[in-house]
Amino acid sequence: MPLLVMKFGGTSVADLDRIKNAAAKVRREVERGYDVIVIVSAMSGKTNELVGWVEETSPLYDAREYDAVVSSGENVTAGLMALTLQEMDVPARSWQGWQVPINTTSAHAAARFVDIPRANIDQKFAEGMKVAVVAGFQGLSPEGRITTLGRGGSDTTAVAFAAAFEAERCDIYTDVDGVYTTDPRISAKARKLDRIAFEEMLELASLGAKVLQTRSVELAMRYKVKLRVLSSFEDTDENSGTIVCDEEDIMESKVVSGVAYSRDEAKMTLVTVEDRPGIAAAIFGPLAEAGVNVDMIVQNISERDYEGHTGAVTDMTFSCPVNQVARARKAMEEARASGAIAYDDLVEDTDVAKVSVVGIGMRSHAGVAARMFQALAADGINIKVITTSEIKISVLIDRKYMELAVQALHDAFELEKAG
Known part of the structure; x- marks a missing residue:
């Protein structure tokens, strides 16, 4: 089966109704013939709440325990998404970082990917699973401890899975319907781009654009992962959103893109x-x-x-x-x-x-x-x-x-x- 990676950010899974909305988009891709890996963030506001609890409990906290606490938000979302898909008669199961396993460095709160072995998830796909719901933002250190990747890490998780599993595309669902020439809240003339080059997106992300996390774009550029940014709150089709791709794949030739x-x-x-x-x-x-x-x-x-x-x-x-x-x-x-x-x-x-x-x-x-x-x-x-x-x-x-x-x-x- 062709494989698709779909990532849903915190606002897209902020409550049970939004999780159902996201699950419906996943089911639609399954019905189109895809096996799907879904990467989820914590429900909106949960990570900040967990970080606050850690800092209140221990101002000079142990980074290993910080990761153990803060990573739990994604685990909750992954389980709820898998349950919601099962209620829709879609064969799905949740995966925490250690179950895949997502192997990372030991740098707690700022870990980097080492590798993502495919065997466990591939085996479940072969047995009839259609959707693997993976908790984003987290991994497993060489010492066997839970690690986290830093803020925005779920975007990076999605791109890493798309590269490891040679996905046809990586769809990043967020609260905006694509990448704009500038922030629409500042300029009413801002225009949604159909396509943008990896290098341009990397610069925009590093300069303050909040649509994609910088490391995720770096990873996509390195492994030639086709990214698509689109809204989780609108009806979408194959032409929706903005494609982030190689410079050669872009027909537009504006001197300045954003x-x-x-x-x-x-x-x-x-x-x-x-x-x-x-x-x-x-x-x-x-x-x-x-x-x-x-x-x-x-x-x-x-x-x-x-x-x-x-x-x-x-x-x-x-x-x-x-x-x-x-x-x-x-x-x-x-x-x-x-x-x-x-x-x-x-x-x-x-x-x-x-x-x-x-x-x-x-x-x-x-x-x-x-x-x-x-x-x-x-x-x-x-x-x-x-x-x-x-x-x-x-x-x-x-x-x-x-x-x-x-x-x-x-x-x-x-x-x-x-x-």
Whole structure:
């Protein structure tokens, strides 16, 4: 039988009625002749509740026990989905991570896949099972302990199963009906894309688009898994949603495919750092050890050079999530106290946002940056930091201008128009 992987997120299985709705979509695919592997998330809000219980019980918790507790949400959903399908006369059974087994590393709360043996599930398909309902987000460490994959891990689980079982397609059911040119809540002109390249989706996911988890897109790109994003709340057919696929499979040739944003960013600047080989490593090594997720990095000539000071100095600016500012400050203060680095001041700006344009067409088209900067200038939006890659341009701006910037860029690149 051809095989399909279907993943349902937390909002899609938030209560028993929604589980029934999701199960009906699974039954329809079975009736079309597919064997189906269903990956489920915990019911909406349950993971946060479980995490809260752990933190209330033990602020300095054992990560192994954290995983044991937090993974239970997916187990409940998997069992309820299997029972619902059985009530619909669909041969189904639930699988927890250790039963497959989903083999992972030992990094609790941030485990990575090692392999997914097919034998157990393949045997049950051969015996007449039509649907394997697998608890997402979890696996089994080499030590035999339950692990979890980090937030959004159920998307990654779905893609990993699609790769391991050579599925025809991996359908990600969520609360939106596809991938849009930008957030429809910000721009009424946002257009649903029929197809988007893996690289574009990876950039959009990493830049703040919440549709797919970044690691799931990385995995899909590596193993050439055809992804489809579609709504669990609408009637769907083979043309529904957005296909995430290879660049060669896309007919549209827009220079820019989408505008992404990240609201909760911070900009930090180390003023007058010694300009010498190894200074970047001395700064970003401690930040990495402290778990600070550094994004944009800019090094400038310091004003001190213009004031006649002796010795080469520089200013080092970087961005990070606003909730990691205290951690970053502590890491820098400790590095200065130890003598690893010296700086005059650490300037923090916690009221900024990142806005980005993404498109594989940038590789072969000039003038994208100029068009982007002109659009922002026309609306009086000042740019604080700029970074680029082959298929994206990101800017850091005052947070109060974020929505205006998204709308201006969406209009400037005429993303409401197809092709």
